[in-house]
Amino acid sequence: MQKSSDVLIELLRQALDSGIQASYVLFDSWFSFPSTIMKVLEQKIHVICMLKGMPRVYYGYNGQKWNLNALYKAVRKKRGKAKILASVIVTLGCNEQGEEIPAKIVFVRDCNRRRNWLALLTTDVHLPDEEVIRIYGKRWDIEVFFKMTKSYLRLAKEFQGRSYDMMFAHTSIVFARYILLAVESRESQDPRTLGELFSLCCDEMEDIKFASALLLLIELFKSAVRKF
Structure with a gap:
C-alpha cells in the first residue's frame, strides 16, 4: 500500500522510538536516492x-550537477x-531551511570486475575513507543472515498471507529460531564462551613492545x- 522508501523511514522511526541506538543506517543501492538519504538524515x-x-x-560538485558516472570521470583518481x-x-x-546537505562519495x-569501480556514499563527511568501507562491509553479515533464514528456516515460505501482523509474527518467530541456533553454535564451538579463561589467554598472547622484543633477541x- 506504500512506497518502499516511505516504509523504510517508518520502520526506522519505530526502531529509534523503541530505544535502539545506532550511528549509521546501512543499505544498498535499492534505496540510495538523495531524497531518501535526506529523509533518513x-x-x-x-x-x-x-x-x-x-x-x-x-x-x-563544483557548482554543477553530475550523475555518478560523469562524476567518476571528472574527479582525480589515485x-x-x-x-x-x-x-x-x-x-x-x-x-x-534552504541549507545544502553535504555528503562524501x-x-x-x-x-x-577488471577495470571497474564501486561507489559508497556517507553523510558523515568527516569519516575516513577506510572507515566508510569497513563499516559498510558489515552489511555482508546481514545478507548471510537473510540467506540462512530463507534457505534453511523457511522465512517467507512457511506461511502465506496479506496481514502485516501475520508477516511480522512469522518473521519474529523465524528470527527467534536463528538466535537459539546461534547461541547453541557459540556455546558448542566458539572458545569465547569459556569466559574469563578466554580473556586470560588473550592477555598472555598480547603483543610485546618493541624494546622488550629487542632485549629478548639480545639474550x-x-x-x-x-x-x-
Whole structure:
C-alpha cells in the first residue's frame, strides 16, 4: 500500500522510538536516492550506502550537477593499484531551511570486475575513507543472515498471507529460531564462551613492545654465543 522508501523511514522511526541506538543506517543501492538519504538524515542518524550509476540522479560538485558516472570521470583518481580510487565531497540538495546537505562519495576498485569501480556514499563527511568501507562491509553479515533464514528456516515460505501482523509474527518467530541456533553454535564451538579463561589467554598472547622484543633477541644471541 506504500512506497518502499516511505516504509523504510517508518520502520526506522519505530526502531529509534523503541530505544535502539545506532550511528549509521546501512543499505544498498535499492534505496540510495538523495531524497531518501535526506529523509533518513532528518532522523538524526547518518547514512552509509552503495550507489548505482543512474543517469537521472545528480550530485552537486563544483557548482554543477553530475550523475555518478560523469562524476567518476571528472574527479582525480589515485595512480597505481590503489584500492581507494578517489573520494569527493558533494551536495545532495537543500533541506527545508534552504541549507545544502553535504555528503562524501568514496570510489573503490571492484576486485571482481577488471577495470571497474564501486561507489559508497556517507553523510558523515568527516569519516575516513577506510572507515566508510569497513563499516559498510558489515552489511555482508546481514545478507548471510537473510540467506540462512530463507534457505534453511523457511522465512517467507512457511506461511502465506496479506496481514502485516501475520508477516511480522512469522518473521519474529523465524528470527527467534536463528538466535537459539546461534547461541547453541557459540556455546558448542566458539572458545569465547569459556569466559574469563578466554580473556586470560588473550592477555598472555598480547603483543610485546618493541624494546622488550629487542632485549629478548639480545639474550637469545648471548645464550647462543655462550653455547658456541
